[in-house]
Amino acid sequence: MWTLGGRQKIAYVCGEHQRRLLAHRKGEVDLMLVRGNWYLAVVCDIDDPGLIETTDVLGVDFGIVNIATDSDGRPYTGAAIEAGRTKLSRRRGGLQKRDTKAAKRRLRKLSGKQRRFQTHSNHCISKALVLEAKRSGRAISLEDLKGIRSRVKARASQRGRLHNWSFGQLRTFVAYKARLAGVPILFVDPRDTSRTCPACGCVDKRNRPNQSTFSCVSCGHAGMADHVAALNIRSKARAAVAPPAVLGA
Ligand SMILES: [Zn+2]
Incomplete structure (x- = not known):
């Protein structure tokens, strides 16, 4: 990676799935800071495989x-999804009744949490x-x-x-x-x-x-x-x- 201090070698970790996708990397890689963690965002260009035989x-x-x-x-669906949803919406309901700065901050945090939770669930279900x-x-x-x-x-x-x-x-x-x-x-x-x-x-x-x-x-x-x-x-x-x-x- 090119930095102000010259070129540096920096180790990274990734899962098996991501490692396979890396073979199809296209163009430059973006470095992102998300909630205190550094990520590499990579665009991959993958050819469609042929359609499977279906009956x-x-x-x-x-x-x-x-x-x-x-x-x-x-x-x-699953109990885990339902339990997570109910818990989050209950906590949210309690916070919405309070009109303080701290409550607003907690609500923002919760909405991010719920969004990530939904995204994760949708990945699992679609997979x-x-x-x-x-x-x-x-x-x-x-x-x-x-x-x-x-x-x-x-x-x-x-x-x-x-x-x-x-x-x-x-x-x-x-x-x-x-x-x-x-x-x-x-x-x-x-x-x-x-x-x-x-x-x-x-x-x-x-x-x-x-x-x-x-x-x-x-x-x-x-x-x-x-x-x-x-x-x-x-x-x-x-x-x-x-x-x-x-x-x-
Ligand atoms: Zn009928």
């Missing part, structure tokens, strides 16, 4: 009850989704949305739960990790994905008596709302990619 689609719903649920019924799709030879399908906030009409009591989760960031993470892994991504029209019965095709608002459950008014098929939505997202993607005869029933 099916993994539908993914971003939701209220779980941050993400796939069409196998697997939730992507798990992409790994599962790749492992099982499936494309990923997501709703074609800008964000979830406009769609979610939660009751006031539930609104605090996930409405401030950064789903936009999660989508971005899923998209770029899928691209790096060669997993195709399919976007589907979000209309009626939460109120369509995957068993009989009945579309009715009443199929969704509350946020977490699905119960078909026509055929009685019932399930977790998030899982049902993910199944519908999968069906839509399959229908768009190939006629049912090609993919199997």
Whole structure:
């Protein structure tokens, strides 16, 4: 590194993943000071790998009850995430009532903490989704949305739960990790994905008596709302990619 005192050799540490990426370094490296730690910011230019062979689609719903649920019924959330969220929002609530300089400073610190916590969680969730799709030879399908906030009409009591989760960031993470892994991504029209019965095709608002459950008014098929939505997202993607005869029933 060139410094005022001439060229200096300075050791750095990085993880295995970052070390592999370094082979694709492009251009100059920036030195950054973030919260008292020095970081090197590196731009890497990586060619897209060829797309993997897929025989099916993994539908993914971003939701209220779980941050993400796939069409196998697997939730992507976890007690750690929920506990962290609740603790942070409680502490924040207590601080917001106080109008002192110290409270304001603590709030700023907390908001940084919550942002980093969300980013970390979104990295974990998107990584798990992409790994599962790749492992099982499936494309990923997501709703074609800008964000979830406009769609979610939660009751006031539930609104605090996930409405401030950064789903936009999660989508971005899923998209770029899928691209790096060669997993195709399919976007589907979000209309009626939460109120369509995957068993009989009945579309009715009443199929969704509350946020977490699905119960078909026509055929009685019932399930977790998030899982049902993910199944519908999968069906839509399959229908768009190939006629049912090609993919199997
Ligand atoms: Zn039905």
